Amino acid sequence: MSSARAKPALPTSLWWIRRDLRLTDNPALQAALRHGAVVPVFILDPAASGSRYHARAQRRQAFLYASLRSLDAELRARGSRLVVRTGRPAEVLAQLAAETQANGLFAEEDHSPYARRRDAAVQGVLPLTLTGGLTVHHPANVQKAAGGPYTVFTPFSKAWHALRRPTPADLEPAPARLPAVSPALASEPLPAGEAPADFPAGEAEARRRLERFLAGPIHAYAEGRNQLAEAGTSSLSPYFRFGLLSARTAAVAALEAAGRAPQPANGAGTWLTELIWREFYIAVLYHFPHVLQTAFNPNLRAIAWRTAPEDFAAWQAGRTGYPVVDAAMRQLAQTGWMHNRARMIAASFLVKDLLIDWRLGEQWFMEQLVDGDPAANNGGWQWTAGTGTDAAPYFRIFNPVLQSQKFDPAGRYLRRFVPELAAVPDEYLHAPWKMPPLIQHQVGCVIGRDYPTPIVDRAAVKARTLAAYKAGA
DNA sequence: TGAAATGTTGGGGCG
DNA sequence: ACGCCCCAACATTTC
Secondary structure (H helix, E strand, O other): OHHHOOOOOOOEEEEEEOOOOOOOOOHHHHHHHHHOEEEEEEEEOHHHHOOOOHHHOHHHHHHHHHHHHHHHHHHHOOOOOOEEEEOOHHHHHHHHHHHHOOOEEEEEOOOOHHHHHHHHHHHOOOOEEEEOOOOOOOHHHOEOOOOOEOOOHHHHHHHHHHOOOOOHHHOOOOOOOOOOOOOOOOOOOOOOOOOOOOOOOOHHHHHHHHHHHHOOHHHHHHHHOOOOOOOOOOOOHHHHHOOOOOHHHHHHHHHHHHHHOOOOOOHHHHHHHHHHHHHHHHHHHHHOHHHHOOOOOHHHOOOOOOOOHHHHHHHHHOOOOOHHHHHHHHHHHHHOOOOHHHHHHHHHHHHHHOOOOHHHHHHHHHHHOOOOOHHHHHHHHHHHHOOOOOOOOOOOOOOHHHHHHHHOOOOHHHHHHOHHHOOOOHHHHOOHHHOOHHHHHHHOOOEOOOEOOOOOOHHHHHHHHHHHHHHHO
16 A cells, blocks of 8 residues: 555755855745755865855855854754855855755856856756846846847946846745754854854855945935945845845835935936945856956057066055055955945056056955956956946046045045055045145154155056057957 | 046236 | 235146
8 A cells, every 4th residue: 555655755956056045035945845845055166166255265265164163153043053064166056966866956047157067067967947136127028129148237237137126025024934954964053253244154144244235325325335434335246245145135225215206317226326236246247257367458468567566565554655545455465355335446556556457356355255256357447447347548547636535525425445644634535645744743654754755656557658658458 | 326637717916 | 996816726638
């Protein structure tokens, strides 16, 4: 009699977690659950380094591991747990599929070149089902009417808006319970490491930050986002980087907030535009993966960058003698994050004032940033260098003194990250080399002794940069 | 999601 | 009343 036989096991699948460390609004998890029992898997991939900076991005790795521990706790609270394994994904997943009798494999699609190679290798071994979730709209769905990808932001943005807008009903709540994972299934411990102090790990923290942002700063975002010393940004970038918050959740929140406010150019609308910039650069990398190696603009691949290790080291260490550049670079080194306006200022200084290859700056940012994402980081650097899609023109050179006067008028950002300038009077703070020697001694900040002399004369280097771009074009 | 140089305009002080 | 100068504010151009 059939009743005497063992009940056939529920079909089982692997939920392969890569950069979607969340239970809320997770299409890959939902697809796995529709299939049957689910084994959540994270693979420590020694080759995930695909990139030269990966191994040195220790703060981002620590944030990832801490967030995985948090995810494991959330899974356990729902009757499941995280299974961690080390190795090449194709081999690890094949082994796990054999151990668990899984006949399904689900993951959120990642469009970076490394991820695509990795997933192609897995697909040669197992039927891998990729779902959306990294972006609101898949890069292949935001195309010109005549076909082909956009390379300018504004039309991309229009096409994005013309697609179906996500609504609250689209957001998949976190499952209250999850199928158990057999206690016999082995899991490795996660590497140690605490999340950076300014960025506590986990999905719940991402949610709290979103709520805090929606409760106030989002409405003043159009201006507030530019103030270096203010908490005017969402500070969600590391959470988007690892999918602790879905882009769709953020877009729904932005659309709701924008709808309530009367003006079209409101803070929420501006923030939504930033989310679309994120999707734009993800799409650019999807369609033009070579941007990680060279300039998007083929006419700007022959610029004679300077080889200037000492200048580069001064930039990295925040010792250029330009306070806002130094504050930015020290904020990065100390906290693993940099204000977006500061990223533009610091990047412009490296590329346009020091005439150092933007790829060196890109690599340094990837090593340091908790939120370091190849698409956004490359997009930002190519924009600044003027080599990218929809880029800043080559002659646009930020003046660090004007930028800091405009976006840190009280000097709070400068004094926080460059403490040796703390006693410098406001009037000289943004350009301390103009301080009369007597005042330098009075306030205990002698230029060249307590704070660096500017490593370049901006007025003089401008012509050099314009010439280099013209010759390299 | 510049900056700086140059040009234009218009108000106010002043003889 | 008028011309002249100064200069701030704004616009235009160039890199």
